[in-house]
Amino acid sequence: MEHIVIIGNGVAGVTVARHIRKNSDKRITIISGETDYFFSRTALMYVYMGHMKFEHTQPYESWFWKKNRIELKSAWVESVSGANKSIQFNDGQSMSFDKLIIATGSIPNKFGWPGQDLDGVQGMYHKQDLEKLEKNAPNNKVCKRAVIVGGGLIGIEMAEMLHSRHIPVTFLVRENSFWNGVLPAGESALVNEEILANGIDLRLEQNLEEIIDDGNGKCKAIKIQETGEIIECDVVGLTAGVSPNVSFLKNSDIELGRGVMVNRLLETSVKDVYAIGDCAEQREGIGRRRPIEAVWYTGRMMGEALAQTICGNATEYNPGHWFNSAKFMDVEYQTYGWVSGSRKPEFEDQFHWRHPVENICVTVSYHKDTDEFLGINTFGIRMRHEIFDRWLTENRKVDDVMAYLKDANFDPEFYSKHEDAIISHYNQERGKQIKPVKKSWKRIFA
Amino acid sequence: MKAIHHIGLVIFLIGLTIFTGSIFAGSFDLQKEQLNSFLESKGIANEFIIKELNEDVVSKGPMGIFEFSSSVRGALEKNNVHYDALIAKYDAAKDWDNKGKQYQYRINEKDFRAMSFSLAKKSAIGFVVENKGLMWFLTFGLGILGALMFIAPQLQLLGRKGIKNNGIYHSAATSRGWIAWLVLVYLVLFYITLYFMADYVVNWTFIVDPISLFLSGNEASQWFVYGFLYCVLMSVMAVRMYIKYRHNKYQVLRTTSVLFFQIVLAFLIPEIMTSLQMPAYDFKNAFPLDYDFFFSWNLDSLLDSGAIGLFILVWGIVLTVIIVPVMVYFFGKRWYCSWVCGCGGLAETLGDPYRQNSSKKLISWKLERWLIHSVLVFSLVMTIVTLYAYFTGANSLLGIPADWIKDAYSVLIGAWFAGVIGTGFYPIFGNRVWCRFGCPLAAYLGLVQRFKSRFRITTNGGQCISCGNCSTYCEQGIDVRAYAQKGENIVRASCVGCGVCSAVCPRGVLKLENGPEDGRINPTEVLLGNDVDLMDLLNKGK
Numbered sequence: 003m004e005h006i007v008i009i010g011n012g013v014a015g016v017t018v019a020r021h022i023r024k025n026s027d028k029r030i031t032i033i034s035g036e037t038d039y040f041f042s043r044t045a046l047m048y049v050y051m052g053h054m055k056f057e058h059t060q061p062y063e064s065w066f067w068k069k070n071r072i073e074l075k076s077a078w079v080e081s082v083s084g085a086n087k088s089i090q091f092n093d094g095q096s097m098s099f100d101k102l103i104i105a106t107g108s109i110p111n112k113f114g115w116p117g118q119d120l121d122g123v124q125g126m127y128h129k130q131d132l133e134k135l136e137k138n139a140p141n142n143k144v145c146k147r148a149v150i151v152g153g154g155l156i157g158i159e160m161a162e163m164l165h166s167r168h169i170p171v172t173f174l175v176r177e178n179s180f181w182n183g184v185l186p187a188g189e190s191a192l193v194n195e196e197i198l199a200n201g202i203d204l205r206l207e208q209n210l211e212e213i214i215d216d217g218n219g220k221c222k223a224i225k226i227q228e229t230g231e232i233i234e235c236d237v238v239g240l241t242a243g244v245s246p247n248v249s250f251l252k253n254s255d256i257e258l259g260r261g262v263m264v265n266r267l268l269e270t271s272v273k274d275v276y277a278i279g280d281c282a283e284q285r286e287g288i289g290r291r292r293p294i295e296a297v298w299y300t301g302r303m304m305g306e307a308l309a310q311t312i313c314g315n316a317t318e319y320n321p322g323h324w325f326n327s328a329k330f331m332d333v334e335y336q337t338y339g340w341v342s343g344s345r346k347p348e349f350e351d352q353f354h355w356r357h358p359v360e361n362i363c364v365t366v367s368y369h370k371d372t373d374e375f376l377g378i379n380t381f382g383i384r385m386r387h388e389i390f391d392r393w394l395t396e397n398r399k400v401d402d403v404m405a406y407l408k409d410a411n412f413d414p415e416f417y418s419k420h421e422d423a424i425i426s427h428y429n430q431e432r433g434k435q436i437k438p439v440k441k442s443w444k445r446i447f448a
Numbered sequence: 449m450k451a452i453h454h455i456g457l458v459i460f461l462i463g464l465t466i467f468t469g470s471i472f473a474g475s476f477d478l479q480k481e482q483l484n485s486f487l488e489s490k491g492i493a494n495e496f497i498i499k500e501l502n503e504d505v506v507s508k509g510p511m512g513i514f515e516f517s518s519s520v521r522g523a524l525e526k527n528n529v530h531y532d533a534l535i536a537k538y539d540a541a542k543d544w545d546n547k548g549k550q551y552q553y554r555i556n557e558k559d560f561r562a563m564s565f566s567l568a569k570k571s572a573i574g575f576v577v578e579n580k581g582l583m584w585f586l587t588f589g590l591g592i593l594g595a596l597m598f599i600a601p602q603l604q605l606l607g608r609k610g611i612k613n614n615g616i617y618h619s620a621a622t623s624r625g626w627i628a629w630l631v632l633v634y635l636v637l638f639y640i641t642l643y644f645m646a647d648y649v650v651n652w653t654f655i656v657d658p659i660s661l662f663l664s665g666n667e668a669s670q671w672f673v674y675g676f677l678y679c680v681l682m683s684v685m686a687v688r689m690y691i692k693y694r695h696n697k698y699q700v701l702r703t704t705s706v707l708f709f710q711i712v713l714a715f716l717i718p719e720i721m722t723s724l725q726m727p728a729y730d731f732k733n734a735f736p737l738d739y740d741f742f743f744s745w746n747l748d749s750l751l752d753s754g755a756i757g758l759f760i761l762v763w764g765i766v767l768t769v770i771i772v773p774v775m776v777y778f779f780g781k782r783w784y785c786s787w788v789c790g791c792g793g794l795a796e797t798l799g800d801p802y803r804q805n806s807s808k809k810l811i812s813w814k815l816e817r818w819l820i821h822s823v824l825v826f827s828l829v830m831t832i833v834t835l836y837a838y839f840t841g842a843n844s845l846l847g848i849p850a851d852w853i854k855d856a857y858s859v860l861i862g863a864w865f866a867g868v869i870g871t872g873f874y875p876i877f878g879n880r881v882w883c884r885f886g887c888p889l890a891a892y893l894g895l896v897q898r899f900k901s902r903f904r905i906t907t908n909g910g911q912c913i914s915c916g917n918c919s920t921y922c923e924q925g926i927d928v929r930a931y932a933q934k935g936e937n938i939v940r941a942s943c944v945g946c947g948v949c950s951a952v953c954p955r956g957v958l959k960l961e962n963g964p965e966d967g968r969i970n971p972t973e974v975l976l977g978n979d980v981d982l983m984d985l986l987n988k989g990k
Contacts, residue, residue: 013914045914052613052616052617053614053617054916055617058919061916061929063809063810167614299910303978306975306978307978310982318979327956328955332609334954384908386909387977412908413959417697443964447967
């Protein structure tokens with residue numbers, strides 16, 4: 003029986019395993035040193051915040067793996083030989099495979115800051131990081147202040163985590179507005195306000211110079227590059243992005259770039275070796291996507307596609323329309339299609355509406371010449387994925403999208419609706435006469 | 449704010465302690481005239497029991513409630529022993545005439561507690577009886593004041609509006625810690641006493657006598673205490689809901705709805721009906737949750753009550769047979785279970801802090817399906833036997849004695865499952881223990897919801913990140929994530945539509961909605977977001 007070995011038990015590795023099992027009888031082994039069972043990485047924050055226990059982040063009960071004949075091996079991989087079809091573990095053992103799937107995810111970036119390896123300095127990515135944070139910052143007596151370096155999604159999540167235990171947080175962001183490389187200016191400003199409203203000491207355009215040792219190998223303060231200011235702190239969170247976790251492959255025969263280089267079939271340079279998820283790097287970005295996509299959904303989608311290939315139905319990784327979501331403190335964010343931040347392409351125009359009081363806003367992007375709808379970002383409003391996916395496929399015009407916006411609303415029942423206000427603002431701004439059309443189940447399920 | 453929060457807790461605990469301690473207060477000094485008037489009202493005239501009660505209770509003078517209760521029950525027991533001996537004697541002598549005469553003097557053991565309660569109610573003396581108003585303030589008053597002082601500061605302490613479940617799994621009160629176990633023990637003892645030893649808590653009835661007299665003109669029974677306490681608990685905990693979910697209109701409206709139905713329909717209207725000499729009836733309490741609706745005493749009482757009785761009889765049947773299933777078709781069982789029902793109302797207010805403790809294991813789901821459907825069958829069999837006995841005058845059907853099955857159901861399901869376990873177990877097993885494992889009406893509504901309804905929880909395409917908040921906070925123990933992460937809508941018999949899965953979802957994945965039946969159940973192979981051709985290929989025909 004063909005033996006499929008998967009390194010990594012994250013969403014990519016587990017999705018491919020599940021789908022191979024659905025379609026075949028192959029022997030499947032998943033290797034992980036991080037945890038025994040699959041858990042939702044994005045949910046680690048809720049364990050620290052006390053919303054859940056770690057076991058709640060595990061989507062499957064422990065009997066699931068045996069029932070589906072997915073073998074789990076707890077071990078760290080030290081090296082891989084694609085030619086010999088074998089894996090070496092750090093305890094000296096080895097394992098052979100017929101097909102290997104590398105799904106090892108990411109590791110937090112460190113940019114060589116002085117003091118970056120001191121005690122109390124950590125990222126927030128692995129289960130072990132959660133355990134470290136529990137030890138380093140159990141409460142605001144042990145951790146009187148924390149500094150977070152890097153204004154991305156993990157940074158703001160870590161700020162929210164520490165804030166939930168009433169630990170004062172200083173948040174260093176390199177850009178002049180939070181995540182404005184991705185978010186349009188109005189949205190980025192809204193998130194800045196949300197961060198400040200939660201009492202977090204947000205420092206825009208400030209970079210880390212060094213982390214200062216207390217003399218015992220533990221951090222006691224940080225120094226800011228621009229101002230020279232020293233901020234005393236017990237924990238430093240390094241959240242300046244992530245990179246593919248591929249260092250164990252450095253001496254292997256598998257071609258690496260920043261990640262494991264793969265083609266559209268997710269094949270690496272070595273036959274029968276594949277890579278999916280955060281650690282995979284496309285030779286060329288697909289559409290407007292980046293070559294490396296460290297997102298939950300893309301990991302899952304690559305797993306779904308690769309399982310087909312492994313089971314004999316060669317299938318390229320061919321993702322549909324871009325979508326994503328996140329939550330910034332108390333503000334939910336969803337995006338469908340492409341809405342650009344500060345690196346906006348020349349052909350893209352945007353319409354922006356913001357609620358006069360609440361932290362709610364919408365940005366719609368469209369092609370400035372053809373009026374074709376390109377994408378939408380919403381803050382504080384939920385939208386229907388199916389509807390926008392369909393509208394993007396149909397290349398709808400932006401006016402059409404605005405008119406039928408009510409079909410797309412996904413907020414809970416009885417919530418205040420904002421479509422009328424949005425459309426009236428749109429009409430005003432663009433000199434249009436669009437009338438909102440009533441929601442129709444027929445169209446939604448068309 | 450924090451100080452108010454903490455002082456509130458202390459005041460609440462003082463109120464709770466006085467309330468609990470008041471059981472032991474005062475004494476009970478039964479007078480001859482009180483006894484005589486009681487026996488007269490009950491039509492009891494045998495010399496032996498009058499002598500025994502006079503000797504064992506009246507002549508003993510003032511006693512505490514426990515001694516009083518055991519004295520009364522002892523006297524009643526002696527009476528039965530006496531007549532049992534006579535029965536045996538005449539039986540041996542084959543004197544059938546005299547043997548037959550003795551039975552009327554026996555007192556049914558089931559009535560011992562009720563008689564003890566009635567006599568205690570008449571004969572109480574001391575602080576509680578003489579200071580009802582002050583006692584109300586020291587118990588309910590302090591409890592309400594303390595609880596509100598504890599709850600109101602959350603408006604600021606919880607932080608800005610939004611989902612604030614911080615620390616739930618760090619607290620011994622909400623994560624099955626020692627506080628939760630203590631609360632469980634207290635609740636279980638409370639229910640056991642209330643249901644099976646009501647005479648012990650007769651003092652509580654004095655505290656609310658003025659309110660009961662005002663509403664219905666009658667003195668309070670233990671059931672009035674329970675009804676009043678129920679409304680108070682729900683009202684206070686509704687304030688907590690309003691603060692915690694102030695960003696969520698669904699939760700705010702739903703909380704208001706259950707509060708309205710409890711206070712007006714379950715509590716006030718039946719009291720007012722009593723004061724108007726009508727049969728008391730909770731118009732929203734549908735059979736088979738209202739399991740004694742078809743009991744002979746209820747049917748007789750309704751048929752004796754003229755037009756209103758007839759109306760109630762018809763309404764009760766229409767409610768169960770037509771209104772309930774039709775509403776479930778359009779809105780799902782949530783319209784009843786989490787918008788109207790009293791049990792649901794308590795679960796959604798008092799029980800909300802415990803919702804995360806319901807088990808999500810597959811094995812619990814299996815247990816749930818066996819148990820709840822068994823109770824449904826039990827309630828139907830019990831009712832059929834009862835109705836058969838009522839209309840034919842027979843004592844049993846297919847060898848099942850009507851009185852026996854009614855009593856068995858009332859005690860096992862009505863008291864133990866719905867009360868002692870159903871509510872007492874909140875702190876450890878989640879706030880819907882009764883609704884999930886026991887309620888026959890929920891089982892019935894669930895079958896309609898699963899097979900013929902427009903209601904579903906829609907999963908938003910491929911947006912799920914498997915975080916597990918939805919499953920964790922599902923009070924019904926549904927593994928919501930198992931569906932959401934596959935892109936499937938959630939269509940489950942047990943879902944009561946509380947809306948909390950949708951509220952706690954950080955990615956906007958879940959929405960409760962009523963829509964066309966087509967596509968309501970939508971198993972998928974590959975989730976939205978992937979290659980359109982691949983999705984078409986794998987999901988075709990579904």
